[in-house]
Amino acid sequence: MQRRDFLALSGLGLGSLVLPPFLGRAIAAEQLLEKIDVGFKKRLADAALQAATSSGASYCDVRVGRYLRQFVMTREDKVQNVVNTESTGVGIRVIANGAWGFSATNVLTPDAVAATARRAVEIAKANAKLLTEPVRLARAPAYGEVSWQTPIKVNAMAVPVRDKVDLLLSVNAAALNAGADFVNSTLFLVNEQKYFASTDGSYIDQDIHRIWMPMSVTAVDKATGRFRTRDGLSAPMGMGYEYLEGGGRKYISPNGVINYGDRYDPVEDAREAAKQAREKLKAPSVKPGRYDLVLDPSHTWLTIHESVGHPLELDRVLGYEANYAGTSFATLDKRGSFRWGSDLVTFIADKTRPGSLGAVGYDDEGVKCKRWELVKDGILVDYQATRDQAHILGKEESDGCCYADSWSSVQFQRMPNVSLAPGREKLSVADMIKDVENGIYIIGDGSFSIDQQRYNAQFGGQLFYEIRNGRITGMIEDVAYQIRTPEFWNSCVAVCDESDYRLGGSFFDGKGQPGQVSAVSHGSATARFNGVNVINTARSLG
């Protein structure tokens, strides 16, 4: 995950006069509901396709994108900021003389777009001089004129800001009334209106929605100088405002912690968070050593993201990310034979699951999205590839995981939703815990860090409970566990069944230079890992 962009966004609450550049320009809330006419977008796209091919391009794709975001930020009884942003423009990618070229413009006229296409061709021709191997593009069907929309029930951009402010302030009040000293809550909304056209004969209009409501609840004990924070247990989702309107199934752990699925009750979570933050102030510190870990899906998503999703990005495996995010231990020679995990471990790549952040109809190079296996019954079987990478894996078609975070960014390989398949045998969380003699039950994501080849990782969490002889005995603190990726997934001895399956995810997965962010979900059911190294993170500053 990218910390710099997240920090820049936190700056929005601190009165900075400058927006982080990737957000584009500030607009009024009602402008969030405006759309660009599809016929107009097609005319722009055709102008680009025509200009590119007549200048010598063998392939061209055009993305007419309007990227909208809304942030409502609060702390305690105050609204810190309401920001609406828009960024609109056209990104054009071509192949000429076997090389890629890219150019972008924010001027939405056929002439400007055609000139931009010609510039992309010039850049491709210049790049071709440095080329060692021409681009080989896997075929993509011509879909004609099609459209896709995130299956939302309520467009969050259409909900009045007043209602959002009221909800956030009621969340904060619930936390304060339940014993919190401080609370921050924020609503982040994203709408990507994307039009894709290519010389392959596809014209794809997509309307993509995402929602996230993070909160942070802090309890302070001034006498001891201790403070503890419990973050919200919501997940960012590919959904509309219905995510916040309640009514869904709750997932209540054997010790009463409330987790959420495809509906979130932020007021309830804030109340619980305040109580748990106070409990954390007094919880005993963990004794370091080997423990069996029982990991809730609200936690496991981040472990999957870092130790499975990233090492299977093909560009990283090949060395294209070596200078920044790193390479991967999952080299191509391991495909088909490397034991990634125990027989219980199957990882599915999926850009189709409703409600997930990665779900779209078509990726940013016009490939229809799908679901495929990366690790099957513990064995590494596949990677994540784009059209120009498919041939490296001997594939006829792309996996459909190409994405750009803006019209002005070049699309490249990004992680699809990568999820741990639920167990095939019926198993509840309570039954899983009954068998654990010396363990820790972890709920919520916390600190995370992993090396540049994705071997050694360390994770924290939000809530830690000691398990002794099959019973949850109470809360503990100062827990972090350290893993070596293959050993960790090979220590997986149980996964709960589908009835416990939930998604977690991130709005800010960072990759590339210049850096781009993407949003991705990871699903799992509660899972058990035996004999994991747990360290104690308490220190004294004297």
Next chain:
Amino acid sequence: MSIFSEAQCKAILDKVIALSKADECTAVLTGGVNGNIRFARNSVSTSGIVDDVELRVSVSFGKRTGSVTINEFDDAALERAVRRAEDLARLAPENPEFMPAIGKQEYRPSATFSQATADLTPEQRAQIALDSIRPCRESGLVAAGYLEDSRWFSAIANSNGNFGYQTGTSADYTCTVRTEDGRGSGWVGRNANDIREINAARDIQVAIRKARDSVDARALEPGKYTVILEPHAAAGLISFMMNFFDARQADEGRSFLSKKGGGNKLGELVYDPRVNIWADPWDPDVPVLPWDGEGLARDRLPIVENGKVVNLLYSRYWAQQQGKAPVARPGNLIMSGGTKSTADLVRETERGILVTRTWYIRMVDPQTILLTGLTRDGTFYIENGEIKYPVKNFRFNESPVIMLNNIDELGKPVRVSGDESSYSMMLPPMRLRDFTFTSLSDAV
């Protein structure tokens, strides 16, 4: 061409301020040209140029504020922007912590501009990539790197008569060199306002040497070691800690600078007395814009003096609540040191570990600023003043506060930037006792 002159900026900003009928108006005009070139697998992968200019207009009626951003600057567009911001302000919720626009500031210019960087051409960028790639290709090594340069201008004005304008440039070069078999990896990074301070043909030799020397790394037991952190290795830890000098957080009891029983640690000895950290927009080695994101004029700001915390960052609101002076947010960090290079420190080390670079640093416990992360791209065992052999990378769990109480010696500061920090920094190499490594990593 997206560099507006001072006169152009003043004309636009004056018009905006004059158009506003709100109680107050602030306008910020920023822009620039960013160039980049990226290479991997000994070949250029992408290159680009982005230019952009934007005007942000913020107006307030009472405690209600509205803001809009535009990138057109004719009279009609300016008028539309101001009217739109006023409409938004009328609809906005009241901000109980609203602070009025700042008064007229004195901005003393800093030397942030270099003509050589501003004049950088695509051919020169390609040459820097080739200077990095060629020696690697010839030696059976693999280079992946990135150069990003920018020239920018920033102008600010408000209805209290405040106005500021400055131009600047920056260049940031990094390159990772790996052996073909993937058993060795080295890295070099350079950051400057003036591109002439970056010499890829020379600098790449550092990464090449480290890549070769790091092959066949041996495993050492994790534990507490004397370490020499090169300035780049220290940058991620120090800059992370400096994000937590906010006075309000400390007063609220939720900072490592909060005091048991209430209050903050302002004036207290928190670090080894040799630690001195300050910000200075006019520092000749690391100049930055002389105002912060709100337009407050930056001044030289001592933060840690002889180990004592001498300044916390008071926002305008919190300063008003606490009867203190507000402090402009720093744009750079400077830490004092000695005169010795990293190599000098190595020569005087009986036993220890040299760390080239740290990676993926994240907060583990804000109570103590306990951070975790890993070493990367060149970690070596030192014995009797010599680098004996490469060692496998480590994961550390260490607090920079504890680390800066375990100083053995500080060397000569050099300019660095962090992987994930917005600060430009001058940091010394540092030899530290009892640095905590908690596990080994197989990553190269």
